[in-house]
Amino acid sequence: MGRDGFRRSRCAGTGPDAHPPVARADTPDPRDTTRVPPTASPYSAGQGELVLRSTPQDEPWNAGSPPLRLRCEPDLPGGTVTERWPTRPRSLRARVTVGSVAVLAVILVVTTAVASLLVRNAVENGVSEQAASAARNIAQVISDRPTEEPIPPQNGVVRIQVVDLSGGTVASSAAMEGVPPVTDVRPGPNDPQVETTECGASQVASDCLSVVGVEVTDSAYGTVLVYAAVPLPQFLSLGILEIGLASMGLIVLFLSGAGVWWAVARTLRPVRDIRTELERITAADLSHRVPTPDTGDEIAELARTVNETLERLESAVSRQRRFISDASHELRTPVAGLRTRLELAMAEVDERDPRGALATMLGDTDRLQQIIDDLLRLARLDSETARSREPIDLGELAETETTRQVLECEVTVRATPGVVVDGNRSQISRLLVNLLANAGRHATGRVLVTVTAEDGWAVLRMHDDGSGVPVEDRDRVFERFARLNDARGRDPGGTGLGLPIAQEIAQVHGGSLRVEDSTELGGAVFEIRLPLRGEETARHQ
Incomplete structure (x- = not known):
């Protein structure tokens, strides 16, 4: 064992003709590395590394654990294998079982010890009280007269002796005739009764005896001691009680461990099952879902959370694929047109003014740049919003942006003062600009912007007097690169990203954007809802 806590052994695969170091498949201890060809099934060797993999058949308690990797160090003489052995089971099942068994073992040890003491104390007190009762009966008899010979049994106690101060037996029961005093223990000066346990007195009993002695000073024999002895039960004297309790504890421990x-x-x-199903899920197929048990416990909640995450992931990947497809289609059109005009110019087929062709190509280039800018803006929404937030008076910002934008229609702003939100100023401005541009394309003569505060929300509504948005298209207008037929006719150079960007900005600020019929101007109204300053934190709490 090295000083760094690793076990070091010889590396068998360092020479030019040596085989890679592997562990024999038939070796029960995988630490036994040897020079054999790399044919062992659960073990494999890499260059400069030995990998040991446990199998469920060999080590069911460690099944599913990552392989143990041993680093080969050829710079040391002959090469060494540096390995670290796990100090505890890696399987959750094994760890829970070992922990439960360990806790239960401690409880059983304490319980067994307490039970043994209680049982032993109760039995010994009962036996002692039986012997004491017999000794007191004989003491009362000999206080008046000598007892009959042999002393008759008292309360089932057959071992009784009356011993004088010199140690001689003056009277005894039939079972104690010719037997020396059962004990030489004498009562103390302040206690006329003594209790003791005697073992190994083969002339009296093969087991241990609970002996009680009572001193009688005015008996017919003078001052004497009356001893009564009762055999202790064998389960106390031979330790059978402790062995039985320990055996029962081991059985309970084994059954409990197996049950756990x-x-x-x-x-x-x-x-x-969840892990197995997750292993089947790939980026090419995200339609699989993990099974949800009907137990209603934390695992069921985990399965539901995993399925919800998979649904969001599938939806995100689907949107990404659709977005890539739509972006490719939208970029292909101006690129193809630009390429065609360049080819015509190189072939000198186009007899028009070269400046006109260049202007057309510049327009295609501007459209490409606008699409790329919008795509970058979409990609940066989350990071920019989280990084820079400030209080924004939505009414003042609406006034500023409507004044700055040049539209071919009349724009009116009605804003309630003091409607303040927390947000990224450049993004909120972009949201308003996109909505103003959309309203300007569809309005016939008027656009109305209102800003109010409603139930903890800052609400901005942008009305126009155009033809409105059909009900069946009100969700589709927020899809990326989606453009209605009338929109393509009004503005063929649009990117189809203005409304999606506006909706993304509203959502990353904790709000929403939707379109309805305008009751003010008769066209469409785009309604933005953003949390008032301080309300967003209160909602999260």
Whole structure:
């Protein structure tokens, strides 16, 4: 074992003719590395590295664990294999079982010890009280007269002796005739009764005896000691009680461990099913969903959360693919036109003024640049919004932007003072500019902008007197590169990204953007809802 906590052994695959170091498949201990061809199934060797993989058949407690990698260090003499062995089971099932068994073992040890003490104390007190009762009966008898010989049994106690101060037996029961005093323990000066346990007195009993002695000072024999002895039960004297309790504890421990192992396996079965299903999910096919158990517990919540995440991921990937397809289509048109005009110019087929051809190509280039700028703006929305926020008076900003923009129609602003939101000023400005541009394309003569505060929301409505948006197209107008037929006729150079960008800006600011019929001007009204300053934090809390 090295000083760094690693175990070092010889690296068998360092020579030019040596085989890579692998562990024999038939070796129960994978730490036994040897020079054999790399044919072992669960073990593999890489250049400068030995990889040991456990299999469920060999190590069911470690199944599913990552392989143990051993680093080969050829710079040391002969090369070494540096390995670190796990100090605990990596399987959750094994860890829970080991932890539960360890806790239960501590509880059982304490319980067994307490139970043993309680049982032993109760039995010994009962036996002692039986012997004490017999000794007191004989003491009362000999206080008046000598007892009959042999002393008759008292309350089932057959071992009784009356011993004088010199140690001689003056009277005894039939079971104690010719037997020396059962004990030489004497009562103390302040206690006329003594209790003791005697073991190994083969002349009296093969087991341990609970002996109680009572001192009688005015008996018919003078001052004597009356001893009564009762055998202790064998389960106390031979340790059978502790062995039995320990055996029962081991059985309970084993059954509990097996039960925990099975229960954890049953509990984790849905997790295994979730993992198996997740392994089948790839970027090419995100339609799979993990099974949701009907237990209603945390694992079911995990499965539902995973499925919701997969749905969002599938939706995001689908939008990304659709976006890439639409972007490719939209970029292909100006690129193809630009290429055609360049080819015509090179072939000198176009007899028109070269400046006109260049102007047309410049227009295509501007359209390309506008599309690319909008795509970049979409990609940067989240990061820019999170990085820079400030209080913005929505009414003042609407006044500023409508004054700055040049539209071919009349624009009126009716704003309630003090409607303040937290947001990125450049993005909120872009939102208003896009909506103004859209309203300007569709209005016939008037655009009305209103700003109010409603139930914790800052609400901006942009009305126009155009033809409105059909109900069936009100969701599609916010799709990227989606353009209605009348929009293509009014502005063939548009990118189809203005409204999607506006909606994205509203959403990243915690708000929404929708289109309805205008009750003010009869056309369409685009309604923006953003949280008033301070309201967004309160909603999250």
